Amino acid sequence: MQQSGQVWDAKEYAANGRFVADLAQDVVALLAPAPGERILDLGCGDGALTERLAAFGTDVTGCDRAPEMLAAASARGLRTVAADMTALPFAHEFDAVFSNAALHWTRAQPTVLAGVHRALRPGGRFVAEMGGLGNIAAIRTALQVLLRSYGVDAEEHAASFFPSADEYAGLLQAAGFRVSSIALIPRPTQLPGGMDAWLRTFRNGVLQQVPESRREAVIAEAVDLLWPVLCDSSGVWWADYVRLRFRAERE
Template sequence: MAVNSASRWSPGDYAKNAAFVPAMGAPVVELLAPQPGERILDVGCGDGVLTEKLVAAGARVFGVDASPEMIEAAKARGLDVAVADGQALDLPAEYDAAFSNAALHWMLDKHGVARGVFAALKPGGRFVGEMGGEGNVATIWAAVREELAERGHPVRPQDTHWYPSVEDFTATYAAAGFTDIEARLIPRPTPLPTGVAGWVRTFRSGLMDADGIPEEEQAVIGEAVERRTEAALRQPDGGWLADYVRLRFSMRKPA
């Protein structure tokens, strides 16, 4: 399966509008508990903010991401990274652990991801991470679809992401051969530092680019989506909280 056409990234926009994503990934790093000298694969490393934390723990980390722009930003941090499709990994079984934060939901070939990570791990290796789960940002998604429909643009079903249930996720990774799979959904209302409009610019511009919506109209759409979600997501202090739901997981490749 090709790389998700909606998954297009500007490192500058991401740093400005979505710095909360790696910041809230700290508990997942703690769950991974990287050890000095371990060889770790970071699947969907993005601009490398969390990859740096794994390196700081003494691990030897290799990061992959499908976005050339984000990989360039990660290389600028001095990290060992490469452009690669997480759905089609072809790596030797030399990793003690694999890690992923806020990336797997962009990879629609879920079985391809699971098989590739499994193959890259040594026997007994662990895979730990977090991704969007069932119900993630449902309020914003609904508002995006409503606004696009009103403007006469194509309205895709919510097939640009995989936001799995615990059951779906567990079955997918069990089919790849993983055991000791633990997964849970975590509702996590998340502050949006630049509001819903900034969120739409960062996380939905790729989708709108793919549908041929001009950039100037995309900004107007973002503002309109923000208005549509104001009653549900704007807080009394004027700040914004998005209805995030995360799926946090850990598992092992049998020894």
């Protein structure tokens, strides 16, 4: 499997995943968007962060494959293009390609990077943040154990890719990029809706592999397993995020 079976719901994402855009200030600073630049926001989702890029005076285009998320982005008045990141329809159009919390949703990384390289003008930059090595390790382990009894390989169905800095730098270089910075950043992240809501929002593609009659029980078991390690003494849930942040230039 190369692509996640994840399904995105714009309302659920706004309620349970807004922290994804809210915590992106450092990767936006690394991008350093300038007025008039043409920027592609790859995996733009509902456009909350794309809108912030536009506020810098950039000429930004949001790109995503999820129709409902694109509709939400378009409703913000943003220019959008429907396309899978593994089949980008652009050629030498952008000064920069930006991506936040999207690249890790596919294992077809050489194909994605080839498309990004093609989309950039010579000397253009690729700035992104994605899940890195060790990302949501406790959550993934709990799901892997719980779903095994149903004959489901949770990691295979998630089809996520969480590389080390060295691994991804090698992929970038092989795709024709010069890496100027790349680092793994541990970032425990508070979950506003708790673990139950996070699982339903960010792992529905995996949970759909469980018979519907057992799905609620599996979610409850996962919450119970994770409570001792990811819920603090005040009852606040945290996800064990590790981010990989980089900047690279098209050679």
